[in-house]
Amino acid sequence: MEKDNNGNSTTASNDVLIKSTRSIQYNNQKLQYVQDATSLFSGCCCGILQLESLNGFTFFIIQYVSVAILFVIILCKGGKITNYFLNPIQDLIIENLFRELAGFLMTWTFVYALVV
Amino acid sequence: MVSTAAVAIGAIAELTLDPNLKYNVLLPISIVMILTGLIRNYVMVLIRPNIPVMPRVKITEQQYINKGQILLQNGAVLTPDGFKMRKELMAKLLGEAQFVAVKQNNNAITNDAADQGATQQQKPENPLSDPNASDAMMSMAKGNLANYIPQTLIMWWVNHFFAGFVLMKLPFPLTVRFKEMLQSGVMTNDLDARWASSISWYFISMFGMNPLFNLILNDATLQSDVSGISNDPTMGMPGAAGGINPEQTMRELSNDITIAPYENGYEGLEEKILKIYS
Incomplete structure (x- = not known):
């Protein structure tokens, strides 16, 4: 990540949190960009592999979770997630789930139909 | 298949x-x-x-509310004296509701608003009549x-x-x-x-x-x-739609500020820094 969001919602002391709304938003945007790209791409993969029903959804869940984990490890440098996201589970997993699922479904069906 | x-x-x-x-x-x-x-x-x-x-008074009002909220949120970075001073000032200003754009009871406009007075006479109760709100x-x-x-x-x-x-x-x-x-x-x-x-x-x-x-x-x-x-309409203009009574908000904020305790963000700073760089 760039220097802009490194000092985003830094913990100042044990309990006192100093938040910067702009950085939080920036982080969420970055995360969303990564998630958008990966879910569309994995939808393409699913279509090319001709995965069907449950296999495809499993593929999606696995890639979605692993992308979240990789995001934390690589972009948050394995530091404390709470430095970057206010409530990590909510922001990393739940918030964009249906959006990404819809995108995934779209490319999956599209490529699936094209390849057949 | x-x-x-x-x-x-x-x-x-x-x-x-x-x-x-x-x-x-x-x-x-x-x-x-x-x-x-x-x-x-x-x-x-x-x-x-x-x-x-936005008329200037409206912006002033908005910014004073923001200022109070920021003080509540990030007060920990101030020194105790600084926090106390700001706290007293903000509590006083907000409590008097000095910067409310449109006064509730006497319809008087703050001195900043002399030029805007004609358009701002009515209370912004009906969002349809407010030009900004209708714009939004x-x-x-x-x-x-x-x-x-x-x-x-x-x-x-x-x-x-x-x-x-x-x-x-x-x-x-x-x-x-x-x-x-x-x-x-x-x-x-x-x-x-x-x-x-x-x-x-x-x-x-x-x-x-x-x-x-x-x-x-x-x-x-x-x-x-x-x-x-x-999420578009709510993000566009905070507080401009006239849904909330700004004077009320200010008084509540003033109360919050009055009772806000000071948390020192610098406590044990030396150890923390040493821990980071050791």
Whole structure:
């Protein structure tokens, strides 16, 4: 990540949190960009592999979770997630789930139909 | 290729689709949808209202409220004395509601507002009469229109030109309930719901387009419009719509500030820094 969001919602002391709304938003945007790209791409993969029903959804869940984990490890440098996201589970997993699922479904069906 | 779900329903599972369907139906619909999305986005940028005009008093009021909230949130970085001073000042100013743009009881305008006085006489109770609010509502309505008109048009287009045949096979099974929606123009009773007509491709891509647009138009100035109507109106102008009584807000904030305890953000700072750099 760039220097802009490194000092985003830094913990100042044990309990006192100093938040910067702009950085939080920036982080969420970055995360969303990564998630958008990966879910569309994995939808393409699913279509090319001709995965069907449950296999495809499993593929999606696995890639979605692993992308979240990789995001934390690589972009948050394995530091404390709470430095970057206010409530990590909510922001990393739940918030964009249906959006990404819809995108995934779209490319999956599209490529699936094209390849057949 | 015959999936178990299809067998269970009892359909003759495998159809052979004309490969030309892909090139003559699937691709055109997708391309049209993407292009419409792009055009809609740029149209939204074009018809976006200019910087919302606010009278200076209104901005002052907004900024004093913001200032109070920031003090509450980030007071820990101040020194005890600084915090105390700011706390007293903000509590006093907000408590007196000195910077309220439109006074409730005596309709008097603060001295800043002499030039704006004529337009600001009435209380901003009715959001329809406030020019700013009506502006915001106009842009909201425009946004809605820009969303609905192309949707309706494309739906009509798809329904008119590409109805009555099965276009594609979905990679996942669906219950029979979806049949009516997905195979609207197809007159077969026991065809598996996985075989979908073009209108269902329209629906699937309509829901899935958001991530794609995010990738295509990865531009901070444009992005907010793509994400849809849901969060737009509230984000646009904080507190300008006149929903909340600013004087009330100020007094409540003043109370909050008065009782706010001081937390020292610098406690044990030396050890923390040493821990970071050791």
